[in-house]
Amino acid sequence: MNKKKIITFLALIGVTLCAIAGCNFSSPTIEQGNTPTKASVPNVNQENxxxxxxxxxxxxxxxxxxxxxxxxxxxxxxxxxxxxxxxxxxxxxxxxxxxxxxxxxxxxxxxxxxxxxxxxxxxxxxxxxNRLVLIVPADKGDAKELKDLINANIKRIAIGDPRSVPVGQYAQQALTKLELFKDLQSKFVLGNNVRQVLQFVESGNAQAGIVYATDARTSTKVKVVQVIDARLHAPIxxxxxxxxxxxxxxxxxxxxxxxxxxxxxxxxxxxxxxxx
Structure with a gap:
């Protein structure tokens, strides 16, 4: 047996013995440039x-x-x-x-x-x-309920603009049910959102206003004089x-x-x- 055949024979024996012993012939992970292969990607946080x-x-x-x-x-x-x-x-x-x-x-x-x-x-x-409430400035009390808003001494009433502001839409529904809305329109000061309605009453630019109970709670400058009957408007x-x-x-x-x-x-x- 020539030298080349002897080397081939010995190599085959080595492979056979290694297979029996459980040798691992897997290739190591190879990184190409700066991009690691799937096997070498570390655990990272999800994208922000x-x-x-x-x-x-x-x-x-x-x-x-x-x-x-x-x-x-x-x-x-x-x-x-x-x-x-x-x-x-x-x-x-x-x-x-x-x-x-x-x-x-x-x-x-x-x-x-x-x-x-x-x-x-x-x-x-x-x-x-949420709930709808009638508020007045904390140091005044020109109104105690919605029906008082018709009184001549109350000149300005703040509500949300019913065309786009839900709190104004609820206010319109309640005042309409009480047959007050039309008679009060000349007194309305319209807010672009409920917080602006609250600010009108806080500043004294309105003598009363209709807001959510939650908004009234954020201010010490107003007081709630009436929690409006939920049956007067759609559920909030x-x-x-x-x-x-x-x-x-x-x-x-x-x-x-x-x-x-x-x-x-x-x-x-x-x-x-x-x-x-």
């Missing part, structure tokens, strides 16, 4: 995500407290809150604003977006409810939904779930909302 949440102005304090809790639970997700009147926020969405989650202070605005197929219908649900609910155009739908849905968690519910209730 920002969610834009357009929410009714009355939610400002509650969501301001909830947002850090969510960010702590989901460290890669940052929340950008955009507060305003629900009607204004609705129009922003219709006009193409990049919004991931919408929280309205009334069903009407969410209904309009759903008709236009702008929300993911199966993510929609009613999150919260806050629907929430994820937008179809959201580029971060899984994270947006996770945010919706978090708002129904016990920590979030406790904060909403702390600010006077009822959770649903």
């Amino acid at each position: 995500i920002q969610l834009t949440v357009s929410a009714a102005a009355s939610l400002k304090e509650a969501l301001g407290e909830i947002t850090p809790l969510f960010s702590k639970a989901k460290s890669n997700v940052a929340i950008r809150n955009n507060f305003g009147s629900s009607g204004e926020l609705q129009q922003q969405i219709i006009n193409g604003a990049p919004v991931d989650v919408f929280i309205s202070a009334a069903a009407k605005q969410m209904d309009e977006l759903q008709k236009k197929d702008l929300i993911i219908a199966d993510t929609r649900r009613d999150l919260l409810s 609910v806050y629907p929430i939904a994820v937008l179809h155009k959201s580029s971060n739908q899984p994270s947006a849905k996770s945010y919706l779930e978090f708002l129904s968690s016990e920590p979030a519910k406790n904060i909403f209730e702390k600010y006077g909302f009822s959770t649903l």
Whole structure:
């Protein structure tokens, strides 16, 4: 047997023995340039995500407290809150604003977006409810109930603009039921959102105003003189939904779930909302 045959024979014996012993002939991971192969990719955090949440102005304090809790639970997700009147926020969405989650202070605005197929219908649900109240400046008491608003000594009454602001729409419904709305129109000072209505009364630019109970609680400059009978207006609910155009739908849905968690519910209730 020549030398070449002897070497080949010995190599075959070596391979056979190594196979029996369980040797590993796998090739090591090779990195090409700066891009590692799949086998060598280390565990890394998920890509950072920002969610834009357009929410009714009355939610400002509650969501301001909830947002850090969510960010702590989901460290890669940052929340950008955009507060305003629900009607204004609705129009922003219709006009193409990049919004991931919408929280309205009334069903009407969410209904309009759903008709236009702008929300993911199966993510929609009613999150919260609220109450309507009559307020006056803390150091004055020109009105004690809605029927007093007709009195001649009351010159200015602040309500949300019924054309676009849910709190104004609820106020219009209540005053209409009491047959007061038409007679009071010349006295109305219209706010662009519920917080502006509150400011009109705080500053004395209005002698009375109709706001949500939760907003009245944020100010020491006004006092509640009447909790308005809920039978006088449509139920005050806050629907929430994820937008179809959201580029971060899984994270947006996770945010919706978090708002129904016990920590979030406790904060909403702390600010006077009822959770649903």
